[in-house]
Amino acid sequence: MHKSAGLGIVAAATFWASAAIAGMTMPAHIDQSGVNLQPAYPATALYGLEGGYVVVRVGVHEDGSIGKLDILQSSGFDDLDSAAMNAARLWHYVPAMENGNSAEGTVVVQIVFKPPTDNPAPAAATR
Numbered sequence: 001m002h003k004s005a006g007l008g009i010v011a012a013a014t015f016w017a018s019a020a021i022a023g024m025t026m027p028a029h030i031d032q033s034g035v036n037l038q039p040a041y042p043a044t045a046l047y048g049l050e051g052g053y054v055v056v057r058v059g060v061h062e063d064g065s066i067g068k069l070d071i072l073q074s075s076g077f078d079d080l081d082s083a084a085m086n087a088a089r090l091w092h093y094v095p096a097m098e099n100g101n102s103a104e105g106t107v108v109v110q111i112v113f114k115p116p117t118d119n120p121a122p123a124a125a126t127r
Helices: 017-021 078-090
Strands: 007-011 052-060 066-073 096-098 101-103 105-113
Touching: 052 078, 066 078, 078 105
Parallel strands: none
Antiparallel strands: 007 105, 052 066, 052 105, 096 101
């Protein structure tokens, strides 16, 4: 997965490989093969140094395609919420499994936005 400074993704759904092997139920989850990019920190958020997290619920169809997307927890900033939704819409997902068959499910992800810290602070004025 591509890493961007100041961003983090936490998947609330847990991947149980042993459950899939045993033919038991496994929830839908984010594809961990490295194809999903973390969203870029929005340029519109720089001026106010906006930060926070967005919790997105993603419906995943039996074929792994995306269904309905909902914001469960807003960051309080429209640009951060939009960046999170756009990223979640582009990611790849693995459908749920029930008794060895693909099934519909949901994935809940938390995307954390932190203002970039690589901008040096202005030098202190000397007197």
